[in-house]
Amino acid sequence: MDGRDWGKFLLPYEQTVEELKVKFKTLRTELKKREEFSPIEFVTGRVKRISSILEKAKRLHVPMDKLETGIEDIAGIRIMCQFVEDIERVASIIREREDMILVYEKDYIANTKESGYRSYHMIVEYPVQTGLGMKRVLAEIQIRTLAMNFWATIEHSLNYKYRESLPKELRIRLKKAAEAAFKLDEEMSSIREEIIRAQQLFEDRSNL
Amino acid sequence: MDGRDWGKFLLPYEQTVEELKVKFKTLRTELKKREEFSPIEFVTGRVKRISSILEKAKRLHVPMDKLETGIEDIAGIRIMCQFVEDIERVASIIREREDMILVYEKDYIANTKESGYRSYHMIVEYPVQTGLGMKRVLAEIQIRTLAMNFWATIEHSLNYKYRESLPKELRIRLKKAAEAAFKLDEEMSSIREEIIRAQQLFEDRSNL
Amino acid sequence: MDGRDWGKFLLPYEQTVEELKVKFKTLRTELKKREEFSPIEFVTGRVKRISSILEKAKRLHVPMDKLETGIEDIAGIRIMCQFVEDIERVASIIREREDMILVYEKDYIANTKESGYRSYHMIVEYPVQTGLGMKRVLAEIQIRTLAMNFWATIEHSLNYKYRESLPKELRIRLKKAAEAAFKLDEEMSSIREEIIRAQQLFEDRSNL
Amino acid sequence: MDGRDWGKFLLPYEQTVEELKVKFKTLRTELKKREEFSPIEFVTGRVKRISSILEKAKRLHVPMDKLETGIEDIAGIRIMCQFVEDIERVASIIREREDMILVYEKDYIANTKESGYRSYHMIVEYPVQTGLGMKRVLAEIQIRTLAMNFWATIEHSLNYKYRESLPKELRIRLKKAAEAAFKLDEEMSSIREEIIRAQQLFEDRSNL
Numbered sequence: 028m029d030g031r032d033w034g035k036f037l038l039p040y041e042q043t044v045e046e047l048k049v050k051f052k053t054l055r056t057e058l059k060k061r062e063e064f065s066p067i068e069f070v071t072g073r074v075k076r077i078s079s080i081l082e083k084a085k086r087l088h089v090p091m092d093k094l095e096t097g098i099e100d101i102a103g104i105r106i107m108c109q110f111v112e113d114i115e116r117v118a119s120i121i122r123e124r125e126d127m128i129l130v131y132e133k134d135y136i137a138n139t140k141e142s143g144y145r146s147y148h149m150i151v152e153y154p155v156q157t158g159l160g161m162k163r164v165l166a167e168i169q170i171r172t173l174a175m176n177f178w179a180t181i182e183h184s185l186n187y188k189y190r191e192s193l194p195k196e197l198r199i200r201l202k203k204a205a206e207a208a209f210k211l212d213e214e215m216s217s218i219r220e221e222i223i224r225a226q227q228l229f230e231d232r233s234n235l
Numbered sequence: 236m237d238g239r240d241w242g243k244f245l246l247p248y249e250q251t252v253e254e255l256k257v258k259f260k261t262l263r264t265e266l267k268k269r270e271e272f273s274p275i276e277f278v279t280g281r282v283k284r285i286s287s288i289l290e291k292a293k294r295l296h297v298p299m300d301k302l303e304t305g306i307e308d309i310a311g312i313r314i315m316c317q318f319v320e321d322i323e324r325v326a327s328i329i330r331e332r333e334d335m336i337l338v339y340e341k342d343y344i345a346n347t348k349e350s351g352y353r354s355y356h357m358i359v360e361y362p363v364q365t366g367l368g369m370k371r372v373l374a375e376i377q378i379r380t381l382a383m384n385f386w387a388t389i390e391h392s393l394n395y396k397y398r399e400s401l402p403k404e405l406r407i408r409l410k411k412a413a414e415a416a417f418k419l420d421e422e423m424s425s426i427r428e429e430i431i432r433a434q435q436l437f438e439d440r441s442n443l
Numbered sequence: 444m445d446g447r448d449w450g451k452f453l454l455p456y457e458q459t460v461e462e463l464k465v466k467f468k469t470l471r472t473e474l475k476k477r478e479e480f481s482p483i484e485f486v487t488g489r490v491k492r493i494s495s496i497l498e499k500a501k502r503l504h505v506p507m508d509k510l511e512t513g514i515e516d517i518a519g520i521r522i523m524c525q526f527v528e529d530i531e532r533v534a535s536i537i538r539e540r541e542d543m544i545l546v547y548e549k550d551y552i553a554n555t556k557e558s559g560y561r562s563y564h565m566i567v568e569y570p571v572q573t574g575l576g577m578k579r580v581l582a583e584i585q586i587r588t589l590a591m592n593f594w595a596t597i598e599h600s601l602n603y604k605y606r607e608s609l610p611k612e613l614r615i616r617l618k619k620a621a622e623a624a625f626k627l628d629e630e631m632s633s634i635r636e637e638i639i640r641a642q643q644l645f646e647d648r649s650n651l
Numbered sequence: 652m653d654g655r656d657w658g659k660f661l662l663p664y665e666q667t668v669e670e671l672k673v674k675f676k677t678l679r680t681e682l683k684k685r686e687e688f689s690p691i692e693f694v695t696g697r698v699k700r701i702s703s704i705l706e707k708a709k710r711l712h713v714p715m716d717k718l719e720t721g722i723e724d725i726a727g728i729r730i731m732c733q734f735v736e737d738i739e740r741v742a743s744i745i746r747e748r749e750d751m752i753l754v755y756e757k758d759y760i761a762n763t764k765e766s767g768y769r770s771y772h773m774i775v776e777y778p779v780q781t782g783l784g785m786k787r788v789l790a791e792i793q794i795r796t797l798a799m800n801f802w803a804t805i806e807h808s809l810n811y812k813y814r815e816s817l818p819k820e821l822r823i824r825l826k827k828a829a830e831a832a833f834k835l836d837e838e839m840s841s842i843r844e845e846i847i848r849a850q851q852l853f854e855d856r857s858n859l
Contacts, residue, residue, distance in 0.1 A: 050458075125572060200429050203425075204422035206422075211419050222393070250677040
């Protein structure tokens with residue numbers, strides 16, 4: 028660690044995570060009330076640990092005085108959806124918000140990572156009011172289905188345990204699990220279509 | 236609804252759910268500290284809605300003055316696990332607790348329901364201290380993996396929507412999704428075995 | 444009640460209360476970290492009940508289509524301080540924030556109400572992002588000491604119980620309690636000054 | 652610190668605090684529903700910090716292997732009441748509970764401490780289910796009015812700051828504040844009596 032006061036450095040990020048969690052949780056409530064369905068199942072958030080910030084800075088060659096712009100996920104929000112189709116809906120809502128600015132997006136669902144990782148990432152700039160005035164911080168919003176999240180949680184803890192040297196057998200198993208998670212999402216999507224079709228059939232009949 | 240004061244009738248159940256949630260959440264924390272791994276991923280709880288209690292009483296022919304013994308899941312706790320193997324571990328911990336008495340168990344994992352439903356249920360008797368003295372109430376503890384829970388959530392909301400008359404196409408789709416969830420759990424289990432094998436290999440080498 | 448969908452009408456106010464609570468709670472944490480003392484002891488918030496909104500609209504002759512501008516405390520935040528001196532500090536921080544606009548202030552501490560009520564009120568305009576775009580809502584922030592709050596809580600529940608017709612004996616007692624609360628605040632202020640004096644004395648000696 | 656694993660030592664105390672907080676919070680809800688008034692205003696809890704445990708052990712000459720019986724407030728619960736009269740009501744409820752055993756009581760309200768400290772303390776033995784079986788731990792329950800709590804909070808932070816050597820001027824000021832807090836409680840009690848008298852008068856008239 029360098030000599031900086033990390034407690035103070037992380038303050039605006041902690042505040043950003045708290046504010047964004049509340050904002051997406053109330054969005055969930057609002058959509059349930061307005062449309063009787065919310066594409067958001069639940070929301071979590073975390074501030075990156077100091078050791079992980081330092082590690083990532085080293086790996087990406089980010090100088091220590093450029094952490095605020097070089098590491099984009101010090102503040103991280105995760106939004107879980109029931110269906111793959113809900114992810115685009117959530118992304119489009121975020122794109123139109125006026126209380127944060129979209130910086131860029133990364134689509135790891137259309138472009139699944141080699142490891143099997145799937146998720147939709149949005150980097151936003153969020154203005155946060157601190158005791159020293161207004162400050163703009165970067166935050167990463169990850170949007171994924173429950174099955175994607177389930178798989179990613181396992182992968183994360185394995186990578187954490189084995190670092191670079193994940194045994195080959197485990198890597199293969201992990202990929203098979205990713206395929207099973209993908210299959211589960213596909214089945215859920217087909218249920219979703221079936222539900223919509225059943226509803227339309229029902230409405231058509233009512234209109235006769 | 237009958238003339239009873241439902242607010243007061245539900246009080247000991249609400250208290251039971253709050254106390255059991257705290258107990259299983261602190262158990263999670265304790266196991267993480269003692270064994271560096273917890274078979275419990277997260278815990279939720281709910282008191283059954285009055286309308287659902289009445290519906291179930293009617294379906295099971297439980298007389299209105301026998302609700303406390305006839306409906307076993309007025310207080311409900313759900314414990315989510317990462318791996319199928321963790322479920323038995325949690326069940327065996329519950330069997331040995333002295334602060335609740337096991338009444339009986341239902342294993343819907345060995346005996347998957349026709350619909351595709353998988354879960355491990357334990358009915359316990361829990362002594363709860365009320366303003367009117369000690370009271371023993373029944374509670375149902377459901378133990379399941381994240382994939383089982385994911386599937387069951389969808390099934391529950393579909394059944395809620397369509398009641399008995401779930402369209403055949405949807406029922407087939409739901410079963411396919413259950414198979415995909417089962418497949419995901421199997422892949423996760425094989426990862427778990429691989430992890431244990433990798434660790435033993437590592438330890439054997441260290442001992443040479 | 445009029446025919447409006449109150450659930451939807453109150454949504455932006457509920458959201459405002461949640462966001463402001465988080466903002467003032469993290470401000471408390473931030474000030475503790477930056478200055479080792481926070482003028483904020485704790486923060487609460489509430490949305491006004493529909494019956495109270497209707498009653499106030501009637502009393503102040505606010506037309507039903509002007510509720511959003513005519514009733515300023517539908518969203519209400521309360522900030523509790525340890526010392527009377529902290530109140531001005533909190534007010535000056537709020538005046539300088541860029542994420543809300545101060546509309547006006549009411550100083551019921553310099554101008555104690557006839558009943559004995561003391562508190563500092565700030566009406567702010569807060570921009571809240573809803574599913575239908577950005578919306579500006581009014582919120583009332585009440586800043587008070589613990590003793591002021593303690594007294595006000597009692598007065599509120601008595602007024603709620605007796606409406607206009609608070610018995611004369613109770614009104615006199617309430618005023619005496621307000622004086623005792625005022626006396627307690629004065630004693631606390633003198634302790635605060637004593638603490639500052641003791642610290643200066645200590646520092647002077649260290650500099651010899 | 653001695654060589655023990657403090658994280659594990661404190662586990663049953665953390666669990667006790669969590670369980671007791673839930674139990675007294677639901678008691679509050681229950682009394683509000685059953686009697687339309689709760690003598691409990693709010694409940695807090697904390698586990699004593701390791702440094703404070705060690706300091707107290709030294710001060711009271713408690714050997715390090717007797718901490719569990721020698722330090723009675725490692726698990727601490729605080730129950731705040733609106734009126735002095737509510738304290739005895741809460742104490743009598745605790746005496747009759749079957750889920751904890753009263754060890755002894757200390758009445759610092761009848762016997763105010765030299766410093767001005769007032770509070771009602773109950774030491775209880777609480778059976779807590781751990782991963783290693785059932786364990787009986789001691790817990791201290793402090794019952795006090797909001798004014799007593801307000802004063803005690805200030806005194807605690809001053810003692811923490813100045814240790815034994817609280818300047819004489821501050822000690823005198825603190826005592827005056829204790830008297831103001833006492834006066835406030837007395838005024839509140841007289842309001843309480845007035846409320847009860849007003850209600851009886853009202854009922855007597857209704858019966859004519």
